[in-house]
Amino acid sequence: MRQRLLREGANELTYEIRGIVKKAVEIEKLGQPIFWENIGDPIQKNKKIPGWIKDIVVKLAQQDDTYSYCHSKGVFSTREFLAKLNNRRGGVQISADDILFFNGLGDAIGKLYQYLIPTSRIIGPSPAYSTHSSAEAAHANTHPLTYKLNPDVNWYPDMEDLYMKVRYNPNIVGILIINPDNPTGMVYPRYILDRFVEIAREFNLFLICDEIYLNVTYNEVTSHALAEYIQEVPGISLKGISKELPWPGSRCGWMEFYNRQVKPEFDKLCTTLENAKMIEVSSTKLPQLAIPLVMSDPRYPEYIRQQNQSIGERSLMIKEILSPVRGIKFNETNGAFYNTIIFEDGVLNFHQYLKIDNPGIRSIVEGWVNENLVQFDQRFVYYLLGAKGVCVVPISSFWSNLLGFRVTLLEEDTQKLQETFTRIRDGLVEYLGSA
Secondary structure, eight states: OOSOOOOGGGGGOOOHHHHHHHHHHHHHTTTOOOEEOSSOOTTTTTOOOOHHHHHHHHHHHTSGGGGSOOOTTOOHHHHHHHHHHHHTTSSSOOOGGGEEEESSHHHHHHHHHHTSOTTOEEEEEESOOHHHHHHHHHHHTSOOEEEEEETTTTTEEOHHHHHHHHHTOTTEEEEEEESSOTTTOOOOOHHHHHHHHHHHHHTTOEEEEEOTTTTOBOTTOOOOOHHHHOTTSOEEEEEESTTTSOOGGGOOEEEEEESTTTSHHHHHHHHHHHHHHHHTOOOOSHHHHHHHHHHTSTTHHHHHHHHHHHHHHHHHHHHHHHTTOTTEEOOOOOBTTEEEEEEOTTOOOTTOOOOOOOHHHHHHHHHHHTSTTOOHHHHHHHHHHHHHOEEOEEGGGGTOSSOEEEEESOOOOHHHHHHHHHHHHHHHHHHHTOO
16 A cells, blocks of 8 residues: 555554454354353343333334434433432432533444544553453553453452553543453452542542443442542443343443532533534434333342342352362352453463364364463364353453463353353363462
8 A cells, every 4th residue: 555554552552352253154064063151141041021121112103203313422311310310329420511421331332432532541450341441542642551350369459550551651641440240250349449539639630430330239248339438539431221121232321420620621522422423413213212111110229139149140150160270260240240260370381282173173272272372262262162061251362461261151041051151160170270
């Protein structure tokens, strides 16, 4: 081409959660049934949406005005409903004007980082959710900035690590919190969340909190919303319905702006995001219309309670199967629907393998594991895929120097759940003992 087309940050746009699917499909074509543990789609894992929610969506689809544009910021009545929902928490109070809809949180995250100047950095957790880390790195034309989550302390953030990185990097303008966390499944206690606010206040930063799993908690644990603890610090909450209802195919997410008038530069960022949405005209209308009708229905609280109880029960089943395995670090989860399992230091090497009977599959897997720059946890993931047919995601692909893999807690079929995690357990035992 006459000129170079791509900026340096384009190299950071990776999404192994989907990328591993290409390899799994290749294996599947050779006759290996696949147990999909790579992505958080409850519908794919046999989740059934109740008839009363479907009835609401069907009725909306029969109304002519559902097919028109909505306000660029989102359906006003829905934004008004969500503002009241937030304000009942008793923290920062907002209005409908402080809410901005997008076509899913992926769209919102991309827009958020797109309009920051490249030298303005957002520091986020590691292991990092790929959509955030890739977008932040792409906007900055370099690797993402991260603070550590500690698998030896319930996956809680290393607040000293965060503090020192913020203190000595004046380019950091904001801190990303994911709570409940993806990929670890942890819910942060209030004292940790308050410390985020203290650091933001000391260094004049704003906070971003991805709260897509805010109401997905279990095992007698509840989460704290950003609005409850942010006080006077400016911030943005990222929310949606893809995981809670769940309706991932709706592509419906929104931002809530807190204390936007406190800092002029932060207010400019919020205004820019609003203007960017106006250029696109509006986000998808149907799911926005459904939100207040579903969430205000008297059946909704019990539906969410039962849904979370089921996830909690599955988390305990997975704990019973995997936690006795030697050579891994297993943390019981209490939020979102993931678990990240880490290998103990020194237990992995280049001589480990799993027996694969199918010669075609064995040849493909051996080709993958012998590629340059393949991480130790990727080797395990590839062998697990080829030998046991289970598709998980290596944790090194979440911008982490830890080695492990992420699974979901979503399989509604109890028998299939048992089989999937028994396969993972057997794979771990064989692999760690194969060297």
